[in-house]
Amino acid sequence: MIFWSLAFVVTAVACAALYYAGAGRRVNATAAVVDSPELAHLKLQLKEIESDLALGRLGAAEATAAKGELARELMRLKATTKAATDSGARRGIVAVAAVITAVLAFGVYGALGRPDLPAQPLAERQDVPPPEMTLDDAIARIEAQLKAKPEDLRGWTVIAPAYMQMGRFADAANALRKAIELDGPTADRETDLGEALMMANSGSAAGEPLALFRSASNRDVTHVRSRYYLASEAMREGDFATAKAGWQGLLKLSKGGETWLANAEAGLAAAEAGLGGDMPANADIAAMVEGLSSRLNQSGGTIDEWTRLVRSRLVLGQTELAQTAYDAARKAYPAAGDRAELDVLAADNGLVASN
Amino acid sequence: MSIELGHFALVLAFAISTISAIVGLIFWKREVLAGYLQQGAVLQFVLVAASFAALIQAFVVSDFSLKLAYEHANSAQPLIFKITAVWGNHEGSMLLWVLILVIMGAAVAAFGRNLPKDLLTLVLAVQSLIAAAFTGFTLFTSNPFLRLSPAPFEGQDLNPILQDIGLAIHPPLLYLGYVGFSVCFSFAMAALISGRIDAAWARWVRPWTLLSWCFLTLGIAMGSYWAYYELGWGGWWFWDPVENASFMPWLAGTALLHSALVMEKRNALKIWTIFLAIITFSLSLLGTFMVRSGILTSVHTFASDPTRGMVILALLALFIGGAFSLFAFRASTLRVGGLFAPISREGALILNNLFLATATVAVLVGTLYPLLLDALVGETISVGEPFFNLTFGVIMAPLLIVLPFGPFLAWKRGDLIAVTQRLAGAAGLALFAAVLCFALTGGEVSLAPLGLLLGFWVAFGALAELVDRAKFFRTDVVTSFKRLFGLPRTAWSTAIAHFGIGVTVIGVVAASAWQQELVTTMVPGEGVVIAEHQVTFDGMEHVEGPNFVSDTGRFAIRAPGGGVRTALAERRVYNASGQPTTEAAIETYGFSQLYVQLGEPQADGKSVVRLWYKPYVTLIWLGCLMMAGAGFLSLSYRRLRVGAPRPASARAAAE
Known part of the structure; x- marks a missing residue:
C-alpha cells in the first residue's frame, strides 16, 4: 500500500510538472x-x-x-523567418499527454513489477532464517558467519557434517580441525576428522586417520565407531588376530539391535576364517550371501545391508559380483554422505565408483 | 521496496520519453511545447537516475532478491566492486547507457534555452525517441529489476577480470562518448525535419561533438590500458571487434569534429556534416549492439536469444534506416554553403574527412565481413591484425603527412608554397630526430624509423603552428612570448591535440618495433636480464584478499640507472566463482615499462615468467590524454569564432 501511494505521488508530481511546463508558460508568439x-x-x-x-x-x-x-x-x-503561431489547443495537448503518460506508466509497471516483494538485504536475511533454505544456502550462510567470526565453535561443528554430505571432505576435515583446536579433542571429533581425512584420501585410513581412531578409542573405551574402523583396517591389512580382538571387543559393547551388529558378526566370522587359514562352512556362507543378495536386489534394504553384501562378496573373493553389488548400492544410495563406510570399503578393495 | 520504486521510476521514465517523443514529433511547429519537452527531459534524467540509484543500493546491501545482484555480485566483494558490478553485466550496462542518454537529454534541455524553440523541440523529441526505444529495450528484453523469491543467501560472483578499478572508469567514459553523439544525431534529425541548417546550428552542435569525442577518446584509451594491464598479454590493441566497435565512432566522430568546425566558421560542408553526425551515432549504435547482443562472440548467440536479437535489429533499422531515408529525402533541399578553393583550410579539412571516412570504412569492412560471412555462408574466417595494420596504416600515413599543413592554411583560399616554407623547420627537426633514433637503435633497416619520422613530423608540425603564430624568430622574444600566451585557447587546443597524435604515433612505433619479450621458467633466487634490467625472482607468497586467494610472486628489478624496485605479480583464484586471473606487475621507468606476468607453476616447483620491456609505451596513452585534454580546453573557450576568409584582393596584394 505504501508502495502504491509513493508511486502515485511520484507520477502525480511528474505529470503536474509536465503539464505546467507545457501549458502554464506564456510565450511571446510574435517574437520575430x-x-x-x-x-x-x-x-x-x-x-x-x-x-x-x-x-x-x-x-x-x-x-x-x-x-x-x-x-x-x-x-x-x-x-x-515567419512569425510563429500558436493556438489555445496546447493546453489540451499537454493535458492529454500527461494523462496518457500516467496510464502508460501504471500499465507497464503492472505488467512487469513485483510490488508485493519486500527488499531482502543480506544483513536482514542473516537474522531471520527462511523456512525453505537449501543446503547450499545454509553452508554459504555459515561460511559467511565463520569468515567474520572464525572462533565460532558451533559454526564449525555444524558445517562439518554438511560438508561431508556434499562430498567436500577436505573442507570438512578443515572445519573439524578448527573445532578441535578451539575446544579440544573428543573421541567423536577425532573419529569424524579421521573419517573426513580418510574420505579425502580416497578411502585409505593409513597414517593420520588410523592414529586418530586409536587416540579416540583410547580416550573412550566404549567408543564404537573408532573401534569399528580400527577392526576394519586390521582386516584390510590381513592382521586377523587384531581384527578378531577388535570385533570381539565391539560385540561386547553391543546392547543388541545396533545397525553395525551384523557387520561386526560377519567381520568376526571372516577374521576367524582368516586365522584358521580355511573357510569353514563355505557353502553355508555362500548360501547366506546369495540369499542376502537376491533380497536386496528385489526389495532393497538399508545401506548397512548393502555394505555387508559387498564385504561378504569381497571376503569370498567374488570381486566381479562385489562390483555389481557396489554399483547397485550406489544406485540405491546416490548421496555420497550416506555410504561413507561402503565407499571406504570399495576403495580399499579396488572397486570402481562408476557413474 | 526501493527496488520496486526504482523499477517504477524506470517505467515512468519510459512512459514520459515515449509520450514526449510523440508529442514533440507531431507538434514541433507549436513552439510553446518546447517547455513540455524540456521538463520531460529533466524528469527522464531524475527518474532514471533514481532507478539506477536503487540498483546500486540493492547491490551494496547484497539484496539477492534482485536477480541481477544475485547473478553478478557477492557479499564478500569490496564495496567499490559491489557498485561497479551494477554495470558489469548486460542489463545493468544497458541501464547505464540509458542513464547517460538521459543525462545528455537533460543537459540539452538545460543549456538549450537560447536555441530556436522549434529546433529545441525537435532535438528533444528525437532524443526522447532514442530514450524510449532503449528504455523499452531494457525493460522488455533485459530488465535489470527482475526479482527472486525467496532470495538466495549468497550471490554468484562478478567476473574476476571485471573486479578492477577499470570497470569503474572505462564503461562510463566510453558510454559518455558513444551516447554523447546521440545529441549530434538528434540535432541532425531536427535540422533535416525542420529543413533549417546554418552556421548557428553548427555552433550549437559543436560543443556536444567535442564533449562526446573527448570522452570517447578517454574511454578508448582507458579501455586499451585496462586490457594491457589486466589481460596479461602485454598488448594494448588487438583489432578485436569490440575495440573496433568503439574505434569506428571515434574515427567518424573525429571527422565530424573537423567538418563541424568548417560549418561553424565558414557555413560550408553542411550536408556532409549532417551525414557524419548520422553516421557517427549509427556506428555508436552498431558498436553498442555488436557488444551487447552477443553477436560478437559468435553469430549464433544472436539466434539463441531471438527476442533480444530481433529487437536489436529492429532498433538499428529504425534509427539508421529512418535517419538515412530522411537524409536522402531532405538533403537535396538544404542550402549549400560558402565556396572555397581546393587549397584552403576547408580543403585540408575535407581531405582529413576523406581519409578518416575511408579508414572508418576499412575498419567496418574488416569487422563486419567475418560476421556476415559466418552468418550467410557459415564459413569462419578471422580478419586479424595484418589486415588492419596494412589497410589502416596505408590510409593513416598520408593523413599524418598532410596533417601539419591544415592549421597553417588560410580559410577560403590558401597558399601551399608559403605554408611549406613555414613548415620546413619542423620537417628538418623531425628528420633529424628520426635519423638520431635510427642511429641510436643500431641502424637496423625497418619501417620503424619511417614511422618515427611521421610521429615527429606531426608533433613538431603542431608546435610549429604555435611558433609561427607567435612570430618567433621574426620579432623579439618578449613580444613573441606575449603573442604566444595571447593566442586564443582554440589555437592551443588544436596544437596540443595534433601534438598528442604525434606522441601516440611515436609510442606505437617505439613499443611495437623495439619491444623485448622473454619467456622463461624461474625458481626463487634465479635472475634474468631483459633490456639491461636485472630481474630477480625472490619467491612466492600466499596472500588472502577480501574475496580471493593469491599466489604472489615477488620480483626485484634492478634498473640500469641504479635503484631496486619490488614488483608483485599475482595469480588469483576468486573464492565464489573459483575462477583464476592473473595480475601483471608493471613498473614504469620514464615513458617505458617493464611488464612481468606470472604463468602456470610447473610440477618441478619452477614458475613460468613472461617479461616484456616496452620502450615508450606510455606515450600511446599520454598522447590520447593530450588529445582529450585539448578537447576540454577548447570546450572551455566559449567565445564565438569566425573563420575570416582570405579575400581575393588581399592575396593579390600579397603576391
Whole structure:
C-alpha cells in the first residue's frame, strides 16, 4: 500500500510538472527575427570580427570580407523567418499527454513489477532464517558467519557434517580441525576428522586417520565407531588376530539391535576364517550371501545391508559380483554422505565408483 | 521496496520519453511545447537516475532478491566492486547507457534555452525517441529489476577480470562518448525535419561533438590500458571487434569534429556534416549492439536469444534506416554553403574527412565481413591484425603527412608554397630526430624509423603552428612570448591535440618495433636480464584478499640507472566463482615499462615468467590524454569564432 501511494505521488508530481511546463508558460508568439537566436548568433559573430580587428588578429581586408558574408546571411534569414503561431489547443495537448503518460506508466509497471516483494538485504536475511533454505544456502550462510567470526565453535561443528554430505571432505576435515583446536579433542571429533581425512584420501585410513581412531578409542573405551574402523583396517591389512580382538571387543559393547551388529558378526566370522587359514562352512556362507543378495536386489534394504553384501562378496573373493553389488548400492544410495563406510570399503578393495 | 520504486521510476521514465517523443514529433511547429519537452527531459534524467540509484543500493546491501545482484555480485566483494558490478553485466550496462542518454537529454534541455524553440523541440523529441526505444529495450528484453523469491543467501560472483578499478572508469567514459553523439544525431534529425541548417546550428552542435569525442577518446584509451594491464598479454590493441566497435565512432566522430568546425566558421560542408553526425551515432549504435547482443562472440548467440536479437535489429533499422531515408529525402533541399578553393583550410579539412571516412570504412569492412560471412555462408574466417595494420596504416600515413599543413592554411583560399616554407623547420627537426633514433637503435633497416619520422613530423608540425603564430624568430622574444600566451585557447587546443597524435604515433612505433619479450621458467633466487634490467625472482607468497586467494610472486628489478624496485605479480583464484586471473606487475621507468606476468607453476616447483620491456609505451596513452585534454580546453573557450576568409584582393596584394 505504501508502495502504491509513493508511486502515485511520484507520477502525480511528474505529470503536474509536465503539464505546467507545457501549458502554464506564456510565450511571446510574435517574437520575430528581432530577437531570434539566429540573429543573436550573427550579432555575436559581428562583434567577434570587430574585436579581432581591433586586436590586430585580423586584417582589414579579411574583416570586410567576413562582414560581407554575415550581411548576406542576415538578409537570407530575414527573408525566410515567419512569425510563429500558436493556438489555445496546447493546453489540451499537454493535458492529454500527461494523462496518457500516467496510464502508460501504471500499465507497464503492472505488467512487469513485483510490488508485493519486500527488499531482502543480506544483513536482514542473516537474522531471520527462511523456512525453505537449501543446503547450499545454509553452508554459504555459515561460511559467511565463520569468515567474520572464525572462533565460532558451533559454526564449525555444524558445517562439518554438511560438508561431508556434499562430498567436500577436505573442507570438512578443515572445519573439524578448527573445532578441535578451539575446544579440544573428543573421541567423536577425532573419529569424524579421521573419517573426513580418510574420505579425502580416497578411502585409505593409513597414517593420520588410523592414529586418530586409536587416540579416540583410547580416550573412550566404549567408543564404537573408532573401534569399528580400527577392526576394519586390521582386516584390510590381513592382521586377523587384531581384527578378531577388535570385533570381539565391539560385540561386547553391543546392547543388541545396533545397525553395525551384523557387520561386526560377519567381520568376526571372516577374521576367524582368516586365522584358521580355511573357510569353514563355505557353502553355508555362500548360501547366506546369495540369499542376502537376491533380497536386496528385489526389495532393497538399508545401506548397512548393502555394505555387508559387498564385504561378504569381497571376503569370498567374488570381486566381479562385489562390483555389481557396489554399483547397485550406489544406485540405491546416490548421496555420497550416506555410504561413507561402503565407499571406504570399495576403495580399499579396488572397486570402481562408476557413474 | 526501493527496488520496486526504482523499477517504477524506470517505467515512468519510459512512459514520459515515449509520450514526449510523440508529442514533440507531431507538434514541433507549436513552439510553446518546447517547455513540455524540456521538463520531460529533466524528469527522464531524475527518474532514471533514481532507478539506477536503487540498483546500486540493492547491490551494496547484497539484496539477492534482485536477480541481477544475485547473478553478478557477492557479499564478500569490496564495496567499490559491489557498485561497479551494477554495470558489469548486460542489463545493468544497458541501464547505464540509458542513464547517460538521459543525462545528455537533460543537459540539452538545460543549456538549450537560447536555441530556436522549434529546433529545441525537435532535438528533444528525437532524443526522447532514442530514450524510449532503449528504455523499452531494457525493460522488455533485459530488465535489470527482475526479482527472486525467496532470495538466495549468497550471490554468484562478478567476473574476476571485471573486479578492477577499470570497470569503474572505462564503461562510463566510453558510454559518455558513444551516447554523447546521440545529441549530434538528434540535432541532425531536427535540422533535416525542420529543413533549417546554418552556421548557428553548427555552433550549437559543436560543443556536444567535442564533449562526446573527448570522452570517447578517454574511454578508448582507458579501455586499451585496462586490457594491457589486466589481460596479461602485454598488448594494448588487438583489432578485436569490440575495440573496433568503439574505434569506428571515434574515427567518424573525429571527422565530424573537423567538418563541424568548417560549418561553424565558414557555413560550408553542411550536408556532409549532417551525414557524419548520422553516421557517427549509427556506428555508436552498431558498436553498442555488436557488444551487447552477443553477436560478437559468435553469430549464433544472436539466434539463441531471438527476442533480444530481433529487437536489436529492429532498433538499428529504425534509427539508421529512418535517419538515412530522411537524409536522402531532405538533403537535396538544404542550402549549400560558402565556396572555397581546393587549397584552403576547408580543403585540408575535407581531405582529413576523406581519409578518416575511408579508414572508418576499412575498419567496418574488416569487422563486419567475418560476421556476415559466418552468418550467410557459415564459413569462419578471422580478419586479424595484418589486415588492419596494412589497410589502416596505408590510409593513416598520408593523413599524418598532410596533417601539419591544415592549421597553417588560410580559410577560403590558401597558399601551399608559403605554408611549406613555414613548415620546413619542423620537417628538418623531425628528420633529424628520426635519423638520431635510427642511429641510436643500431641502424637496423625497418619501417620503424619511417614511422618515427611521421610521429615527429606531426608533433613538431603542431608546435610549429604555435611558433609561427607567435612570430618567433621574426620579432623579439618578449613580444613573441606575449603573442604566444595571447593566442586564443582554440589555437592551443588544436596544437596540443595534433601534438598528442604525434606522441601516440611515436609510442606505437617505439613499443611495437623495439619491444623485448622473454619467456622463461624461474625458481626463487634465479635472475634474468631483459633490456639491461636485472630481474630477480625472490619467491612466492600466499596472500588472502577480501574475496580471493593469491599466489604472489615477488620480483626485484634492478634498473640500469641504479635503484631496486619490488614488483608483485599475482595469480588469483576468486573464492565464489573459483575462477583464476592473473595480475601483471608493471613498473614504469620514464615513458617505458617493464611488464612481468606470472604463468602456470610447473610440477618441478619452477614458475613460468613472461617479461616484456616496452620502450615508450606510455606515450600511446599520454598522447590520447593530450588529445582529450585539448578537447576540454577548447570546450572551455566559449567565445564565438569566425573563420575570416582570405579575400581575393588581399592575396593579390600579397603576391
